[in-house]
Amino acid sequence: MENAVKVYNGKFLPKQGLDPSAYGVYPNSIREMEGVLVYMARESERDVLIAVGKSDFEGVPDAAGTDCVRAPLTHKNADILRQMFPFCAPRRVLGEKRTIGVGDRLGIATSGHIRAFRRFDALPVFAQQSIRELNLTGRTYEDVLDAATFAVFREGFSHTHGFGADGDHLKTPEEVKYALSRGYTIITLDCGEHIRASAMTDAEVSAAYTPWVREADYLEQSVRLDNAVLAFSAEEFRRMALIYGKAIEFAESVYHSLLSDADVDFEISIDETVAPTTPAQHYFVAKEMRDRGVKFASLAPRFCGEFQKGVDYVGDVKQFQREFQVHAKIAEHFGHKISVHSGSDKFKVFPVVGEETRFHLKTAGTSWLEAMRLVAMKDAPLYREVHRFALSALEDARRRYHVSADPSNIPDVSALADGELPSLFSQSDARQVIHITYGSILSAKAHDGSFLFRDRLFCLWRENEDAYAELLNAHIGRHLELLRCKAR
Numbered sequence: 386m387e388n389a390v391k392v393y394n395g396k397f398l399p400k401q402g403l404d405p406s407a408y409g410v411y412p413n414s415i416r417e418m419e420g421v422l423v424y425m426a427r428e429s430e431r432d433v434l435i436a437v438g439k440s441d442f443e444g445v446p447d448a449a450g451t452d453c454v455r456a457p458l459t460h461k462n463a464d465i466l467r468q469m470f471p472f473c474a475p476r477r478v479l480g481e482k483r484t485i486g487v488g489d490r491l492g493i494a495t496s497g498h499i500r501a502f503r504r505f506d507a508l509p510v511f512a513q514q515s516i517r518e519l520n521l522t523g524r525t526y527e528d529v530l531d532a533a534t535f536a537v538f539r540e541g542f543s544h545t546h547g548f549g550a551d552g553d554h555l556k557t558p559e560e561v562k563y564a565l566s567r568g569y570t571i572i573t574l575d576c577g578e579h580i581r582a583s584a585m586t587d588a589e590v591s592a593a594y595t596p597w598v599r600e601a602d603y604l605e606q607s608v609r610l611d612n613a614v615l616a617f618s619a620e621e622f623r624r625m626a627l628i629y630g631k632a633i634e635f636a637e638s639v640y641h642s643l644l645s646d647a648d649v650d651f652e653i654s655i656d657e658t659v660a661p662t663t664p665a666q667h668y669f670v671a672k673e674m675r676d677r678g679v680k681f682a683s684l685a686p687r688f689c690g691e692f693q694k695g696v697d698y699v700g701d702v703k704q705f706q707r708e709f710q711v712h713a714k715i716a717e718h719f720g721h722k723i724s725v726h727s728g729s730d731k732f733k734v735f736p737v738v739g740e741e742t743r744f745h746l747k748t749a750g751t752s753w754l755e756a757m758r759l760v761a762m763k764d765a766p767l768y769r770e771v772h773r774f775a776l777s778a779l780e781d782a783r784r785r786y787h788v789s790a791d792p793s794n795i796p797d798v799s800a801l802a803d804g805e806l807p808s809l810f811s812q813s814d815a816r817q818v819i820h821i822t823y824g825s826i827l828s829a830k831a832h833d834g835s836f837l838f839r840d841r842l843f844c845l846w847r848e849n850e851d852a853y854a855e856l857l858n859a860h861i862g863r864h865l866e867l868l869r870c871k872a873r
């Protein structure tokens with residue numbers, strides 16, 4: 386900090402109320418562009434931008450009449466930062482080999498994520514939320530991206546790395562338009578609602594099937610990959626066409642109406658289904674997309690086994706490995722990447738995923754769980770309150786998230802000593818309960834309209850910012866390491 390002030394001694398104008406030492410300048414944030422000095426500083430309640438020189442930042446001008454402005458972290462100021470310093474704006478990243486999405490439901494995790502990504506050769510997607518998450522946290526795509534922009538600026542990350550912004554699990558053309566209009570660089574189209582989920586007998590398949598235009602492409606020859614041969618029997622093909630036909634048409638129409646001219650990476654998600662995506666089905670969907678002129682960067686199949694939120698992989702790792710390798714070959718064949726959803730904490734299968742040179746993996750709620758672990762470490766009474774509330778909100782949350790959590794396996798928080806509370810975050814049932822009840826925890830209100838937990842939680846996280854960043858550095862760092870990302 387001293388250094389920072391010294392370097393810019395000639396430029397900074399410490400007039401009344403603007404003594405630099407009082408501001409807790411973030412040293413990595415200091416930038417200059419066309420004669421304007423901009424940096425971020427810590428104040429007791431929240432961070433603030435300081436701009437010295439003529440600029441468009443909105444804020445409070447220095448009382449002494451200098452060109453110095455104290456600019457709050459507003460959307461307009463985030464836009465200005467993105468224009469002045471393009472490394473603060475998201476870019477397309479899915480063309481890179483290893484990319485990892487790290488959702489931040491609270492808008493406070495990016496600094497910790499940056500610590501981890503500085504250590505490994507993977508590119509981050511810092512802004513990544515589904516519409517479901519936006520609704521449950523009361524945030525907008527502006528909020529999510531702005532939080533990432535401010536953290537990237539604050540930490541000076543970086544002129545060479547860059548980051549992506551993912552409009553995740555978008556289900557309608559309107560949602561796609563919304564993410565596009567806010568500058569998101571990845572559009573993840575969730576085709577799940579167009580995939581036929583119900584089982585069909587052979588007779589039902591025959592009755593419902595109308596001949597597929599390119600049926601002969603599939604039935605007359607088998608597909609040879611390095612590690613598998615895909616062959617399609619007529620019966621299998623017809624069933625597959627009925628299951629995926631509508632989803633293919635949906636993705637095609639969204640692409641041609643909204644995405645073909647947009648400067649974004651397109652991800653096709655077919656993971657939110659009951660049954661795993663077989664390699665033949667993956668091949669079918671990818672080939673249909675290509676044949677219809679749809680350019681896409683990645684495709685998310687549903688893999689065998691269970692990818693439940695916030696806990697390790699459940700299933701046969703050997704089988705996962707065999708199938709994943711075939712999926713990866715199919716992706717290589719068509720030139721897209723495999724995308725692994727619900728990817729947080731899947732430590733058992735990370736080495737398999739990381740064996741492939743190209744992949745995308747998404748984690749979402751695990752950074753929220755680390756924030757709650759911090760609460761358990763720092764404020765036992767508050768944690769107990771939140772924990773009991775989460776148990777009471779579980780049934781409601783289960784309607785939105787599929788988890789197998791059994792609350793009767795969770796130790797009673799009243800019986801645990803303060804120091805034992807963090808160990809709940811090593812217990813799958815407890816992790817899942819906290820993982821999926823975030824919406825209720827953050828929005829719960831008392832009779833007088835005040836938040837039950839929200840304000841106290843954010844206050845705790847603010848006071849323990851560095852500890853939170855270190856938890857994330859370790860936790861996300863462990864993900865990156867097991868995914869075989871190389872140390873920088």
Ligand code: ZN
Pocket residue numbers: 554654656657685726727
């Ligand atoms: Zn998904």
